[in-house]
Amino acid sequence: MSARTQLNININPDLLKNLKKVALEDNRRLVDLINEILTNYVNETFIDQTKNRRILDELDEVKNRISVLENLKK
Numbered sequence: 468m469s470a471r472t473q474l475n476i477n478i479n480p481d482l483l484k485n486l487k488k489v490a491l492e493d494n495r496r497l498v499d500l501i502n503e504i505l506t507n508y509v510n511e512t513f514i515d516q517t518k519n520r521r522i523l524d525e526l527d528e529v530k531n532r533i534s535v536l537e538n539l540k541k
Contacts (some may be wrong), residue, residue, distance in 0.1 A: 486500060486501065
C-alpha cells in the first residue's frame, strides 16, 4: 500500500453527490475515484504545459530565422 496523506476540502454538495454516484456506479471507492480524477488532471495539465512550451520554442525559432533573414537584406 502506498503512503497516504489526508486532504480536507470543501466542495459543492451536488458535486459530492455526483462523485459518490459515479463511484458507486463504477463499484469503486470514492477516494480511488478522486485520486484518479486529480491524477489525470495534473498529468493533462503537465502535458498541455509541455506542448505549449514546445510551441513557444518553435515560435522563437521562427522569430530568430526571420530576424536573420531581415538582417541579410540590410
